Amino acid sequence: MTTTYAVLSEGLEKRFGAVHALRGLDLAVRQGAVCGLLGPNGAGKTTAVRLLATLLRPDAGSARVAGHDLVRDAAAVRRSIGVTGQYASVDGDLTGHENLRLFARLHRVPGPNDRAAELLGRFGLAEAADRKAATYSGGMRRRLDLAASLVRRPAVLFLDEPTTGLDPASRNGIWDTVRELAADGTTVLLTTQYLEEADQLADDIVLIDRGRVARTGSPAELKALVGRYAQAVVADRDALPKAAAVIDQLTGAEPQFDHDGHTVGAVTTDPTLTLPRLVRELDAAGVPLLDASIRQPTLDDVFLRLTGSPA
Amino acid sequence: MSELVYDGVAMAGRQLRRVRNSPGLAVLTQLMPVNMLLFFGYVFGSALAMPGQEYRSFLVPGLLVATAAGGIMTGMFQAAQDTHRGVTDRFRSMPVSRAAVPLGQAVADLVVTTVGTVPLLLVGLAVGWRVEGSAAAAAGAVGLLLLFRFACTTVGIHLGLLTRSEEAAGQLGASFFVLPLLSDAYIPTGNLPGWLRTLAEWNPISAVTTALRDLFGNAPVPDGAAWPVAHPVLGSVLWSVVLIAVFLPLAVRRYGHC
Numbered sequence: 001m002t003t004t005y006a007v008l009s010e011g012l013e014k015r016f017g018a019v020h021a022l023r024g025l026d027l028a029v030r031q032g033a034v035c036g037l038l039g040p041n042g043a044g045k046t047t048a049v050r051l052l053a054t055l056l057r058p059d060a061g062s063a064r065v066a067g068h069d070l071v072r073d074a075a076a077v078r079r080s081i082g083v084t085g086q087y088a089s090v091d092g093d094l095t096g097h098e099n100l101r102l103f104a105r106l107h108r109v110p111g112p113n114d115r116a117a118e119l120l121g122r123f124g125l126a127e128a129a130d131r132k133a134a135t136y137s138g139g140m141r142r143r144l145d146l147a148a149s150l151v152r153r154p155a156v157l158f159l160d161e162p163t164t165g166l167d168p169a170s171r172n173g174i175w176d177t178v179r180e181l182a183a184d185g186t187t188v189l190l191t192t193q194y195l196e197e198a199d200q201l202a203d204d205i206v207l208i209d210r211g212r213v214a215r216t217g218s219p220a221e222l223k224a225l226v227g228r229y230a231q232a233v234v235a236d237r238d239a240l241p242k243a244a245a246v247i248d249q250l251t252g253a254e255p256q257f258d259h260d261g262h263t264v265g266a267v268t269t270d271p272t273l274t275l276p277r278l279v280r281e282l283d284a285a286g287v288p289l290l291d292a293s294i295r296q297p298t299l300d301d302v303f304l305r306l307t308g309s310p311a
Numbered sequence: 312m313s314e315l316v317y318d319g320v321a322m323a324g325r326q327l328r329r330v331r332n333s334p335g336l337a338v339l340t341q342l343m344p345v346n347m348l349l350f351f352g353y354v355f356g357s358a359l360a361m362p363g364q365e366y367r368s369f370l371v372p373g374l375l376v377a378t379a380a381g382g383i384m385t386g387m388f389q390a391a392q393d394t395h396r397g398v399t400d401r402f403r404s405m406p407v408s409r410a411a412v413p414l415g416q417a418v419a420d421l422v423v424t425t426v427g428t429v430p431l432l433l434v435g436l437a438v439g440w441r442v443e444g445s446a447a448a449a450a451g452a453v454g455l456l457l458l459f460r461f462a463c464t465t466v467g468i469h470l471g472l473l474t475r476s477e478e479a480a481g482q483l484g485a486s487f488f489v490l491p492l493l494s495d496a497y498i499p500t501g502n503l504p505g506w507l508r509t510l511a512e513w514n515p516i517s518a519v520t521t522a523l524r525d526l527f528g529n530a531p532v533p534d535g536a537a538w539p540v541a542h543p544v545l546g547s548v549l550w551s552v553v554l555i556a557v558f559l560p561l562a563v564r565r566y567g568h569c
Contacts, residue, residue, distance in 0.1 A: 053404045075406055083404040089397030093329040105321045106407050132332055148401065 006031040006156050006187035007052060009070075011061035014047050014211075021047040023211035024061065029156075029204070034178065034188040036202030038195065038299070040307055044211040045191040046086070049158050052189070053083045066155040066187075082149030085160030090141075090148050092134030096125050099133055100147060107152040119147040124173075139170030146177060157181060159190045163197060175200060195299035205299075209307040219299065226297040226305050230278055231265030235288040240264055243287045250281060268294070315408040322407075322415025323422075326389070330423055340385065341427040344378045345434050351497060352438055361499065369530050371435040372452075372523035373496035375428065376516050379460040380491055382420060384484035386467025389416060390562075391480035394472060399566070409567040413472075413559070417464045424460050443528030452526035455547045459519045462554035469562040495540070496520050501533055512537035515554070518546035 007029035014022040022044045029035040039045050050056045052065055054074045063070040066080035090099045097116050104112035120129045123143040128136060133144055142162065149157060159178070163171040178201055182188055192198055198205055199219050207215045207222070215222065230251055232243045244255040244264045251268040258264070275294050282289050330337045348370060356366035390413075393399045402412050442449045474480045491497065494516035500508050511517055522543035524530040532543055539546030 055400050055403055078404060078406040081404065083401070086397070088401040088404055090401065091325065091329065091393075091398050092396065093333050094325065095332070098325075098328055098332075102321060102325050103401075103405070106318060106402075106405050 004031045005029060005064075006033075007035075007063070007065050007189060009052070009061065009063035012048070012051060012058050012063060013060040014044075014051060014056060015059055021211055022051070022058075025208070025211065026213055027052075027063075027206060029187060029189055031187055032182070032185050033203040034182045034190060034201050036198035036205045037189060037191040037208060038198055038205060038303065039208040039214075040303075041193075043208045043307075045208060046160060047211075048208070049083075049085065049160050049189065049191055053081060053088070053158050054078055055083075055088075079152075080155040082151075082154035082157045083160075084142075084145045084149045084162055085158065086164075088145075088149075088160075090133050090144050093132060095130050095132055096120055096136070096144050097129040099144065100151060103148050103151040109152050115151060119150065123147045123177075139166055139173075142166060142170065142174065146174065150181075153184075154186060156187045156189065159188060161192055162190065164193065171197075195303060199299050207303070207306055215306050222299065222302045222306075223297045226301050227267045227269035228273075228297060229265055229295045229301075230268050230273060231263060231293050231295065232278070232282055232287065232289060233263045233291040235262075235290050237261050239287050242285055243282060243289075246282050246285045246287065250278065262290070315411055315414070318408040318411030319415045319418065322402075322411050323419040324415075326416055326419030327422060330419075337423060337427060340381065341378075341430055343381075344374045344431045347377075348374055348431065348434055348438065355497070359498070364530060365439060367435075367438045368440045369499075369524065370497065371431075371440040372527060372529055373491070373520050374431060374435075375456055375523060376459065376520045377491035377494075377496045378428065378431065379424070379456055379519070380463050380487070380516050382424070382460045382463030383467040383470070383487050383490075385420060386416065386464035387471035387474070387480045387484055388467075388477070390468045390471025391474050392471075392477050394475045395477050399472075403566070410563045413465070413468045413562040413566055416468060417461055420464045421457055421461055425457065428456075440529070444526055448526040448528070451544070452523045455519060455522055455526070455544065455551075458551045459515070459547060462515075462551040462558075465555050465558045465562060469558045469565055472562060472565040490514065491516055494520065495533075499533065500536070500540075509537055512540045515539070515547075515550035518543050518550055522547045 005028050007027055009025055009027040012022050012025040025048055037045050037048060047056065051058050052063060052070065054070065054077050057071065065077045068076040068080065070077055097120060100116035100119050101112045104115045109115050120126050123146065125140060125143060128140060133141065136144060146162065163174050178188055190201060202219060205217060205219055205222055206213055230247060232247060234240055234243050240261065247255050247264055247266050250273055251266040251270065253266040253268065255264050255266045273294065275292065278294060279289065279292050282292060352367040352370055359366055361369065470483065471480055474483060494511050494514040496516055500511045500517065503511060518539035521532055521540045525532050525543055532541065539550060
């Protein structure tokens with residue numbers, strides 16, 4: 001079976017004066033997948049999404065979104081996408097209902113009043129329907145933003161940092177919605193600064209750095225690149241060098257010492273290194289072991305390792 | 312074309328709803344010229360000697376046009392606010408006719424202006440201003456005023472899309488307050504030194520003001536004025552059409568520009 005791509009870009013470039021925001025971005029987002037776009041601040045995440053949402057024109061390169069050429073057929077792209085982000089906002093001077101009805105009209109959705117009421121209900125905003133959006137809390141505002149981009153069901157949904165600044169309950173609500181949309185076949189391109197969010201939602205992750213794709217893969221594949229972290233905590237500081245020697249020998253990697261003077265660990269990519277084996281070897285060497293662990297890497301580790309800077 | 316009309320009506324409806332939901336700014340904007348009429352009318356009116364001319368009757372058309380020129384500020388502020396708050400980008404990312412957003416804003420503004428001018432006219436009548444010409448000429452005057460307002464709003468929208476920030480638009484808008492001061496809106500230009508008079512009379516506001524005074528029968532066209540003031544009706548139409556022809560396509564392009 002051939003894979004179809006909802007978003008496919010080749011060599012996208014964008015400059016803002018002296019700043020070279022995108023330097024040849026090649027992106028392939030599988031249809032129906034949730035793709036997490038990650039990268040340090042200034043990597044070009046937002047520029048990439050703005051380009052693909054037709055809000056910016058690329059200086060070079062090409063892209064197809066939902067099968068339509070980004071530049072030549074921007075109008076068709078706009079009919080196929082939804083955008084929720086830091087920039088694409090609702091009108092604070094209109095009520096929630098007025099906002100959604102307006103967007104429904106502009107999308108030529110039949111029965112704009114009903115569609116607005118339906119979405120307000122679905123996003124728990126029915127009671128606030130006739131209040132000005134400017135009076136909404138951060139979480140309500142974000143739900144209204146998301147509802148606005150779903151007035152007509154988009155083939156591709158762009159979510160730019162959809163949960164930044166939200167409390168955990170609101171964040172979980174947004175996550176549930178994203179999962180439902182994905183289950184319904186909507187392709188989602190998500191940027192986030194929360195790696196946990198990408199881990200929770202994304203099927204594929206694209207790490208971008210300095211305007212280019214640095215690495216792509218599933219969360220598990222990316223974590224496998226970095227390896228696990230084997231760690232030992234000793235009861236007695238004097239036993240630390242002995243523990244370090246064992247870990248060095250097992251992992252073949254440079255041991256790292258914690259500031260507490262009791263903890264040593266190292267990265268391992270050896271799949272045969274299990275926790276029982278780690279404990280056995282340390283014990284056999286006479287290390288007074290308090291605690292031992294082999295931790296799965298987080299996406300934070302991946303991030304640090306692959307881009308050299310924290311998320 | 313029908314797409315443009317449908318989207319434009321939706322956009323105009325949006326602007327009108329905003330005014331209805333938050334009428335404060337619109338009311339304040341309309342209070343300003345009423346205050347100026349009372350203030351200028353009685354303070355300047357007492358100091359300015361205008362033979363054969365009641366100053367307040369001279370002032371009302373001037374204030375009407377100065378208020379219409381305020382469309383630059385209003386248009387700029389609204390466009391900058393929408394851009395700044397991300398509303399413009401929401402529309403840009405949707406299948407909305409590119410011209411509908413600026414056009415809808417300018418058309419809605421005309422409706423608001425028409426309603427908002429009523430208090431100024433009523434206070435004008437109360438302080439002695441009258442329509443002294445024919446009803447047809449008065450209707451023509453209103454038409455010229457609205458055409459000029461539309462032109463000014465168009466200029467404002469383009470500038471607002473350029474500045475993109477509410478603060479910058481506010482600052483820049485305040486500086487447009489001097490435009491009517493350099494025209495015959497508040498004072499006759501006849502007594503100004505030659506170069507200043509020329510400058511004031513080539514200010515579009517002067518042509519429209521003179522046309523209104525002529526059509527309302529408040530004051531005659533002054534002698535020896537520059538061409539747009541000497542031919543005020545044609546001058547007003549030409550100024551407005553030129554401003555619209557230049558700035559509307561610029562605003563639409565700017566709106567669609569990425």
